Amino acid sequence: MDLGIAGKSALVCAASKGLGRGCAMALAREGCKVTIVARTPGPLETTAEEIRSATGAEVTAVAADITTADGQAAALAVCQAPDILVNNAGGPPPGNFRDWEREDWIAAVDANMITPILLIKAVVDGMIERGFGRVVNITSTSVKAPIPILGLSNGARAGLTGFIAGLARETVRHNVTINNLLPGPFDTDRLRSTLVATAKAQNRPLEEVTEARRTANPAQRFGTAEEFGDACAYLCSAQASYITGQNMVLDGGAYPGTL
Ligand code: NAP
Numbered sequence: 361m362d363l364g365i366a367g368k369s370a371l372v373c374a375a376s377k378g379l380g381r382g383c384a385m386a387l388a389r390e391g392c393k394v395t396i397v398a399r400t401p402g403p404l405e406t407t408a409e410e411i412r413s414a415t416g417a418e419v420t421a422v423a424a425d426i427t428t429a430d431g432q433a434a435a436l437a438v439c440q441a442p443d444i445l446v447n448n449a450g451g452p453p454p455g456n457f458r459d460w461e462r463e464d465w466i467a468a469v470d471a472n473m474i475t476p477i478l479l480i481k482a483v484v485d486g487m488i489e490r491g492f493g494r495v496v497n498i499t500s501t502s503v504k505a506p507i508p509i510l511g512l513s514n515g516a517r518a519g520l521t522g523f524i525a526g527l528a529r530e531t532v533r534h535n536v537t538i539n540n541l542l543p544g545p546f547d548t549d550r551l552r553s554t555l556v557a558t559a560k561a562q563n564r565p566l567e568e569v570t571e572a573r574r575t576a577n578p579a580q581r582f583g584t585a586e587e588f589g590d591a592c593a594y595l596c597s598a599q600a601s602y603i604t605g606q607n608m609v610l611d612g613g614a615y616p617g618t619l
Pocket of ligand 1: 379
């Protein structure tokens with residue numbers, strides 16, 4: 361299926377590894393010009409080169425912290441008028457809420473709520489003027505079913521979800537859609553570090569915790585960044601213009617709700 365987005369420009373945040381990388385690769389494969397952002401230059405350049413050689417797409421790398429004003433300005437200086445924006449940043453650390461101070465909450469809300477809102481603010485009116493825009497926010501299934509050790513994520517992402525629910529209904533008449541993708545367990549560095557923290561908190565071997573998490577999933581496996589990227593590319597497609605304000609769960613069926 362031709363997704364109808366060849367030639368569009370895409371800004372993909374937090375994309376040197378994991379889910380962001382999967383999204384950048386899928387959009388590049390569809391012919392988008394892709395700008396990827398991450399803090400560490402080495403892995404970022406490697407990923408940019410891998411995407412170029414796999415897809416032949418134009419890929420620009422911006423080494424910046426997307427949660428800072430300077431980082432957002434650097435990304436937007438390179439990709440001034442994106443047609444597609446994939447919002448992503450590192451997830452907050454796991455822990456017990458009794459140990460978190462105001463600064464911890466501010467950092468989580470900054471990264472996982474305010475940063476995506478500011479980036480949308482910077483680009484959405486241009487999308488409206490051009491009559492095409494796709495925004496995908498990478499959030500988490502913790503928005504639907506809280507994960508006990510990820511209280512910072514549960515809270516901060518719920519705030520973004522509430523805001524998007526309103527804005528997405530204002531922009532869709534201009535063919536600008538805004539949706540959230542909610543990953544369950546995907547095989548990335550982030551998942552591995554969460555499993556390490558769980559094993560430590562429960563004083564259990566890592567292998568045992570990993571196997572328990574894997575077999576608890578109806579699919580009996582973790583998701584891959586490639587399949588996550590494919591879902592993102594579809595939400596960014598020309599065909600997806602009537603889908604907005606949705607929270608699409610990708611979790612192998614782990615969330616047990618009927619609806
Ligand atoms: P990952 O494999 O650890 O990759 C994170 C990527 O984000 C890296 O490229 C990292 O590069 C970049 N990054 C982190 N902080 C950044 C910042 N401040 N500015 C710019 N780039 C930044 O993580 P992932 O699994 O893809 O997770 C992506 C998001 O999905 C996270 O918010 C995570 O909490 C959420 N999530 C993941 C899962 C899962 O199972 N994987 C499940 C639910 C939710 P640098 O470190 O070099 O900046």
